[in-house]
Amino acid sequence: MKDFEPRIIGFLCNWCSYAGADLAGTSRLKMPPNLVPIKVMCSSRVDPEMVTDAFLRGADGVLIAGCHPGDCHYDKGNYYARRRFAVLKKVVESLGLEAERLRLSWISASEGARFQQVVEEFTENIRKMGPNPTGKETLL
Amino acid sequence: MNSILKDLLRKALDNGIVSSVMVPSKGPGNSFPWTLVSDVSALQRAEPVPPVMSVQGAKALASFTQSMPEGKLLAVMRPCEARAAVELSKLEQIDLDNIILLTMDCPGAVPLGEYGEDGITEPDINDPATLRPLCRQCTGFTSAGDLCLAMHGGLNAVLPLTASGQELLDSLGFKAEADISGWEEWANAQRGERQVTRVENMENLKEAYSGLQGLIEVFSGCISCRSCRTVCPICYCRLCFIDMKDRRSPASEHLERSRNGGAARLMSNTLLFHIGRMAHMSLSCVSCGMCEDACPSDIPIGRLISMVSADTTAVFNYSAGSNPEDPLPLNTFLPEELHEYED
Numbered sequence: 244m245k246d247f248e249p250r251i252i253g254f255l256c257n258w259c260s261y262a263g264a265d266l267a268g269t270s271r272l273k274m275p276p277n278l279v280p281i282k283v284m285c286s287s288r289v290d291p292e293m294v295t296d297a298f299l300r301g302a303d304g305v306l307i308a309g310c311h312p313g314d315c316h317y318d319k320g321n322y323y324a325r326r327r328f329a330v331l332k333k334v335v336e337s338l339g340l341e342a343e344r345l346r347l348s349w350i351s352a353s354e355g356a357r358f359q360q361v362v363e364e365f366t367e368n369i370r371k372m373g374p375n376p377t378g379k380e381t382l383l
Numbered sequence: 384m385n386s387i388l389k390d391l392l393r394k395a396l397d398n399g400i401v402s403s404v405m406v407p408s409k410g411p412g413n414s415f416p417w418t419l420v421s422d423v424s425a426l427q428r429a430e431p432v433p434p435v436m437s438v439q440g441a442k443a444l445a446s447f448t449q450s451m452p453e454g455k456l457l458a459v460m461r462p463c464e465a466r467a468a469v470e471l472s473k474l475e476q477i478d479l480d481n482i483i484l485l486t487m488d489c490p491g492a493v494p495l496g497e498y499g500e501d502g503i504t505e506p507d508i509n510d511p512a513t514l515r516p517l518c519r520q521c522t523g524f525t526s527a528g529d530l531c532l533a534m535h536g537g538l539n540a541v542l543p544l545t546a547s548g549q550e551l552l553d554s555l556g557f558k559a560e561a562d563i564s565g566w567e568e569w570a571n572a573q574r575g576e577r578q579v580t581r582v583e584n585m586e587n588l589k590e591a592y593s594g595l596q597g598l599i600e601v602f603s604g605c606i607s608c609r610s611c612r613t614v615c616p617i618c619y620c621r622l623c624f625i626d627m628k629d630r631r632s633p634a635s636e637h638l639e640r641s642r643n644g645g646a647a648r649l650m651s652n653t654l655l656f657h658i659g660r661m662a663h664m665s666l667s668c669v670s671c672g673m674c675e676d677a678c679p680s681d682i683p684i685g686r687l688i689s690m691v692s693a694d695t696t697a698v699f700n701y702s703a704g705s706n707p708e709d710p711l712p713l714n715t716f717l718p719e720e721l722h723e724y725e726d
Contacts, residue, residue: 291662292624292655299655312718322716327662329724330695330713334661337694339593347725361726376595381644383599383651 249369251304252297253278253362254289258316259351260308266355274359275366278306285309286347287320291331294345298335301378304344304369308361311349321349343368344375384487384534388431388459391485391532391541391555395457396423400554401483402454405444407433413499417443431459434505436492436515439673440464441616444482445471451481457551458482461489462527463671466704467616470667473711476619483547484528488535488570491518495676508573511580517672517685520581522574527704536569585690588683598654601687604680605653611674611684617664624663625656657684661691666712667703668692 255261261282267274283289286309297305307328315321328347336342348361377383395401408418408428415433417440420426440460445468448456460468465484472479491506491514498504503513511519518524525531529548532541540560543549552559592601609625612618624630630652640647668688675685696702698721699712 290624292659295658295662296655299658319716322718323713325721325725326699326713326716329698329721330666331662332724333695333698334658334665334691337691338598338658338661339589340595340598349725379644380595380599381640381646382648383654 247370247374249277249303249366249374250301251278251306251362251366251369252302253280253306253308254283254286254293255280255350256286256288256309256316256321257282257284259310259314260286260348260358262352263308263350263354263358266352267358268355270355272355272359274362277366277369278362285315285317285320286324287317287327289324289327291327291334294331298340298344298375299377299383301375302344303372303375303378304346304365306346306348306361306365308348308350308358311351314351341372341375343372384490384532385429385431387534387539388485388487388532389426389429392420392429392431392457392459393423393426394555395551396420396426398554400455400551401457403456404429405440405456405458405460406431407459419447432461432487432490434493434503435495435498436461436464436671436673436676437495439467439614439616439671441467441471441477442614444468445476445616445619448477448482449475451478454481456482457485459485459487460528461492461671462486462523462525462531463489463521463669463704464616465528466523466669467671468528469704469707470617470669470711471619472707473714474617474619474667479707483530483551485530485532485541485548486525486528487532489518489521489524491515491521491524492672492676515672515676516584516683517670517675517689520577520584520686520689521670521672522577522581523670524573524577525570533563533566535573536565536567538563538566581689584686585693588686588690592687601682602653602657604682605657606680607650607653607656608679609656610677610679612660614673614677615664616669616671616673617667618660624659625652657687661688661695664688665692665695666699666701669703 294305309321332342350358392404403421406429407415409430410416465486471477490508493503493506494515507513529545670689672685701712
């Protein structure tokens with residue numbers, strides 16, 4: 244069997260984290276290719292059901308990334324995103340699912356290096372956890 | 384209990400203190416539909432605390448009170464229904480301005496499926512076998528809304544809980560009850576017992592159904608009827624995320640999943656529905672048990688949501704429906720908080 248390559252879904256906010264990812268790219272920073280980016284206008288656009296959907300369809304990890312608190316393009320979207328994320332994480336924990344597969348990170352447009360570091364670290368953590376068992380459930 | 388409540392409703396209507404009353408009435412067969420009563424004579428059929436919960440009172444209230452015209456409305460409901468009404472007012476589905484909520488020491492409710500002449504006819508607060516599973520573990524069985532009829536521990540009185548409750552009692556000429564210590568003692572003891580049951584149930588659920596395999600097992604009987612959502616007072620959305628058209632994946636995706644695993648379940652959104660719903664409404668869940676009563680597959684869905692709700696509300700130290708002044712946790716934030724969830 245081939246070595247396990249994690250598949251990670253990343254919801255990146257348009258104004259900070261997506262631009263940060265772009266900067267990491269144009270700066271030619273080397274990072275694992277495991278993250279599939281999805282651009283959203285704000286981290287608060289990410290409904291918990293979108294994360295749950297990715298998780299149940301076998302995503303090995305789900306990252307939500309947005310502007311640092313205080314820097315939201317829409318003033319306070321990321322504060323609301325943080326509360327929603329906390330709720331979802333609690334639901335997942337309460338049901339005994341692997342909450343460590345979900346991550347919320349703040350990455351600004353100028354932090355290309357931080358984007359690289361978050362992707363590297365998260366990919367390695369997920370690699371250690373192994374594949375998400377939801378991916379193998381044919382009756383899920 | 385029913386006759387005392389009816390007397391109070393009659394007085395309030397008769398003296399013009401309120402212009403209408405919302406109360407369950409005896410309907411055809413063994414039904415107890417909610418009614419809006421504006422004439423005293425129609426209170427004949429009123430059944431303020433029916434043996435079953437067929438429609439959640441807050442849902443009935445929200446069906447016509449998104450904006451309330453002049454004239455006071457007195458609504459009699461169980462404590463869990465009053466708490467749901469408070470949540471719905473925060474969600475802007477009920478305008479509580481001209482509404483007074485009257486509750487009682489709730490005896491609990493008989494499971495819908497077991498109610499009837501051949502089954503259980505009356506709930507008995509002291510006999511869990513006559514009660515719905517959520518009623519057996521309910522710790523919020525009294526003291527909700529604006530006033531509450533207290534009938535235990537040697538007390539027989541209507542207690543005001545808010546300024547508008549006090550106002551109603553004053554206009555009815557009711558005097559304040561001097562000694563409620565016996566009733567408080569009863570309530571505390573009852574709450575303590577229920578809390579033990581509640582914790583036990585949560586531990587048992589976690590042990591039996593924790594993790595992916597457990598969840599697959601407990602929801603394997605789900606027939607996707609969405610009854611749990613339909614009867615839930617908190618689920619007021621006209622379009623639920625699970626029913627959105629673009630949620631349907633193209634055939635190519637199903638075929639790919641099928642090829643990858645040899646086979647793939649179709650209409651595979653059972654877990655997504657339940658987990659997504661918990662993420663959406665568990666903060667406002669009042670543990671009324673309507674969902675579990677409605678489930679045709681006997682899934683302990685109410686106890687599961689109640690268990691998750693205990694964990695999610697704890698994050699914000701929130702208690703659904705308790706204090707109208709507490710903002711909904713998702714409608715507010717603090718700049719410095721929840722650092723353990725972010726990096």
